[in-house]
Amino acid sequence: MACDVDELDINPFFRALQTYFLSLYEKAQAKCYTICIPQASTIQDSDINLDFAKTHILQPSPYFKGQLLTSHSSHKRLVIVDDSGQYLITSKGFNTQQRKIISEELAYNKEYKQHKIFILEQPLDPKFKKQCSQEGKDYHKLLPSHASLTEFKEFLQSLPQCTKVLEKLDQGIQLFNSNYMILTDYLNDAVTRLTNLCEEGIKDCLHKLDHKLTSDIKFKDILTAAVESYVMGGVHQKVFRVLCQHHLEEDKHLSAKICQQVCDVTPQDLKVSPDFICPLPNAVRAMLELENLTTPLEKLTCLKSVIDNITAGITNHVAQKKTLHLAISTEEPCLTSDDLIPLLVSVIAQASMESPSSCQHLHSNISYMENFTLASTTKDRDELSYCLVTFRAAVQFIASSDFSENSRKKQNGVKKLTMAKQSMSVSDGDASSKNGISSPGHVLSSKRDSPVTISHSTTPPPTIPSGRQDRQRSRVSKVLQESSAISSPEQEGSEMKSIFGGKHSVPILVNEGRPQTQTPVQLGDFLSALQDDLCDQTFGKQA
Numbered sequence: 001m002a003c004d005v006d007e008l009d010i011n012p013f014f015r016a017l018q019t020y021f022l023s024l025y026e027k028a029q030a031k032c033y034t035i036c037i038p039q040a041s042t043i044q045d046s047d048i049n050l051d052f053a054k055t056h057i058l059q060p061s062p063y064f065k066g067q068l069l070t071s072h073s074s075h076k077r078l079v080i081v082d083d084s085g086q087y088l089i090t091s092k093g094f095n096t097q098q099r100k101i102i103s104e105e106l107a108y109n110k111e112y113k114q115h116k117i118f119i120l121e122q123p124l125d126p127k128f129k130k131q132c133s134q135e136g137k138d139y140h141k142l143l144p145s146h147a148s149l150t151e152f153k154e155f156l157q158s159l160p161q162c163t164k165v166l167e168k169l170d171q172g173i174q175l176f177n178s179n180y181m182i183l184t185d186y187l188n189d190a191v192t193r194l195t196n197l198c199e200e201g202i203k204d205c206l207h208k209l210d211h212k213l214t215s216d217i218k219f220k221d222i223l224t225a226a227v228e229s230y231v232m233g234g235v236h237q238k239v240f241r242v243l244c245q246h247h248l249e250e251d252k253h254l255s256a257k258i259c260q261q262v263c264d265v266t267p268q269d270l271k272v273s274p275d276f277i278c279p280l281p282n283a284v285r286a287m288l289e290l291e292n293l294t295t296p297l298e299k300l301t302c303l304k305s306v307i308d309n310i311t312a313g314i315t316n317h318v319a320q321k322k323t324l325h326l327a328i329s330t331e332e333p334c335l336t337s338d339d340l341i342p343l344l345v346s347v348i349a350q351a352s353m354e355s356p357s358s359c360q361h362l363h364s365n366i367s368y369m370e371n372f373t374l375a376s377t378t379k380d381r382d383e384l385s386y387c388l389v390t391f392r393a394a395v396q397f398i399a400s401s402d403f404s405e406n407s408r409k410k411q412n413g414v415k416k417l418t419m420a421k422q423s424m425s426v427s428d429g430d431a432s433s434k435n436g437i438s439s440p441g442h443v444l445s446s447k448r449d450s451p452v453t454i455s456h457s458t459t460p461p462p463t464i465p466s467g468r469q470d471r472q473r474s475r476v477s478k479v480l481q482e483s484s485a486i487s488s489p490e491q492e493g494s495e496m497k498s499i500f501g502g503k504h505s506v507p508i509l510v511n512e513g514r515p516q517t518q519t520p521v522q523l524g525d526f527l528s529a530l531q532d533d534l535c536d537q538t539f540g541k542q543a
Helices: 011-019 021-031 052-055 134-142 149-157 160-179 182-207 219-246 248-260 283-288 297-324 335-353 362-370 381-400 402-435 467-487 525-531
Strands: 033-038 057-060 067-070 078-081 087-090 097-108 116-119 443-444 451-453
Touching: 011 033, 021 052, 021 057, 052 057, 052 160, 052 219, 057 087, 087 116, 160 182, 160 219, 182 219, 182 297, 219 248, 219 297, 219 362, 248 335, 248 362, 248 381, 283 297, 283 335, 297 362, 297 381, 335 381, 362 381
Parallel strands: 033 116
Antiparallel strands: 033 057, 057 067, 067 078, 078 087, 087 097, 097 116, 443 451
16 A cells, blocks of 8 residues: 555564564575565564564575575474465464465665565464454554545544544635635745644644554554645645646647657657567556546555556566567566656657547646655655656656657658559559540540440550650659658568557467476475586495
């Protein structure tokens, strides 16, 4: 959820590793062990001891890959990573159960080597699981699942202690909308007033609520985001209208440029790697929602959804090509910011083609998100900031780049082809009129008004020499050749291109006709060493 705090920041076990069990934690980092962190809501401080720590620090099995062992010096227990990589299965030494991996983090040790950190839905051993009361379960049902204004309003209205606080916030919002004048040169003053209104509302809510709730960092973060969204939802119309007036000329110029020039640009024109050229319909659909959202947090979350869908689409495309054994580069393609910006440009272009109004206020939206994200601290703060910077870079790329040459070439190609067809039609008509020849089945009148019927013979009529006619046909043939070279790139050996499609060519299958064999079991380091023994001799008594 976009409004959650970072689990590692509030998790008591992760804090204990960095303090009470520092030596064990540093050893795990140095040897690149896998560290499992159960959710903070499923554990209690009294259960965190050395046994708990060793149970959740896992080292790779020397026998089989995908199997992990606990860090106990003796009586090690076995944990298996399932084939999907989404679950840990407790095996030998545990009661067999599944533990879902909620998220996976990559950390680095002092030598810049990677090791994994799994955030688990609950502890590996059931004896460490915190027993939640019915009241706690009901409380978790109240938490919004998305960072939408509607869900945040419902969340605040579900807290009866905050009824008076919401009435006070409504009064502050009404006063701001009716009496305050926003000056574009003094936006900081408007931001300060709205920030103070939010902070006062948050303080009043925390004062009214039960101490158990207010001591929960996760709850406080959601409450902060909810109050901010409530306030910005109330003043959005006034604030955004001023920003649109301020950025009117920039938005007009950018919107016209996108509709007239950028819509003709393909990913190939933007130098996108061939490995990353594929349709991205989910990202386009997410982009279409930006203009319809209200609060800065909603818009930021929308940008994150666009970029997440681009990344997911590219990842699935590359994985599908590998699954089908298509011929791609031997190295693993890596999506970087240099690739992400042109892909985002093409998504913006595609969204503008489907709905021109979706890209009418890009500069205004960027200013709105930059200036009016107030007091909330979210789990995805760094990610949201990265998405905003990337989106701003894509918009700046569109504004500063000249796409007219690319558009002009395509228009010239279409014009030349049309002119060539018209010229050929006129030339054939003139030649037929002069020579008394018409298409099969037609009747022409001679000077004596005697009907002459042309037969349906497939033999072409004899060529009548004419210097002017030959020159005209020569010119028409030359124009057709030039137009074909422009409009039909496949004649030159290159692939057909579309704005979001891949290559329109028959897939090249690798290992065609080779019998499929069952995937061998991957061995761990210990068994692999025995299998790769160079001496190739048995041990023990020799016959």
